[in-house]
């Protein structure tokens with residue numbers, strides 16, 4: 128079914144970005160070409176990860192990232208090395224997903240607490256889209272969420288399908304343009320109508336144009352086309368942050384994250400070798416820049432965590448720094464004007480008051496903002512004039528204050544001091560920032576207080 132829907136006239140300018148950097152369309156960054164890899168298999172073996180580490184070292188600069196949506200990024204490639212990377216992946220048997228990004232929970236089909244396995248619907252939707260000639264936005268994102276411990280409630284998507292228990296099994300809540308709470312609800316669809324309903328939305332996006340996103344859809348018209356009244360009630364089962372130790376049914380699962388989402392290939396290889404010796408059997412990429420490890424036992428868990436510590440992987444749910452997004456920075460990108468890793472470590476050491484998980488922080492080497500394209504409560508961004516401070520904005524926004532990169536550590540210390548002094552007992556970072564006058568923060572940052 129093809130429908131033409133009017134554009135919703137809201138300001139969307141800053142969210143429109145370029146193509147997704149796949150292996151077919153690598154993205155130029157300050158440290159060479161970057162490719163984002165979405166393995167088709169839900170789980171990777173130790174051999175897969177060792178092969179990826181070797182390929183990153185041989186064909187890139189060895190820096191590997193796990194993105195916020197649980198994809199892999201290899202950096203520092205060249206036009207000449209990308210074809211070799213593709214050949215190496217094929218030789219290792221690592222098949223990549225192409226086309227529209229359709230995400231399912233990392234334990235779909237495995238987690239006994241899920242409402243339903245989202246993978247079959249995701250596969251059917253992927254196949255249905257591939258049979259069309261639609262030109263869709265390169266960064267179009269679809270979430271098919273069957274629930275469970277690591278459900279994707281907080282993942283933003285253009286089109287969401289959330290399973291909800293129904294009288295006769297499962298129904299799917301279709302919504303557009305947001306996470307589970309913020310997406311605009313369209314309809315509750317029965318199991319046998321959800322694929323057609325989702326394809327109606329995909330067709331509507333294609334009809335609007337090749338850059339259309341979920342925010343551009345006319346929800347009332349879509350609901351009418353689907354023959355259902357918009358649903359106002361969001362299903363609200365929260366997701367569990369993947370970091371730390373979890374019980375899924377009878378098995379022990381360890382969630383790891385390379386510090387700030389970044390790892391050197393050698394560290395990844397050492398981690399995989401160490402975890403394999405502890406019994407690790409498979410690894411699942413997961414949201415929040417994490418890797419879920421299966422096959423460990425209660426007896427080997429402590430050794431596995433020690434191995435993670437040795438190799439620079441966070442492994443506790445309250446790891447400091449997990450709410451800070453950083454890009455490669457001066458250590459790996461020629462566009463960066465300062466070392467983002469050192470700045471993030473300074474935030475952890477000096478401004479822990481901001482790291483309670485209630486806000487996102489972003490440290491960006493330049494205004495491109497690769498690591499966190501959406502707004503963050505606090506952003507430190509490299510500019511030609513120094514390191515800018517941006518409150519509740521994107522790296523591409525104009526900074527409210529700029530200091531020399533050499534002054535950043537003391538500036539972070541001053542920010543931490545003023546916030547610690549103002550914080551009421553038990554107060555969240557979000558509340559603290561909301562009631563602190565921006566002028567006080569800017570003065571502290573610039574050393575004027």
Ligand code: SF4
Nearest residue numbers: 454460492493496497
């Ligand atoms: S945001 Fe960071 S990684 Fe991206 S181009 Fe700028 S400095 Fe490089």
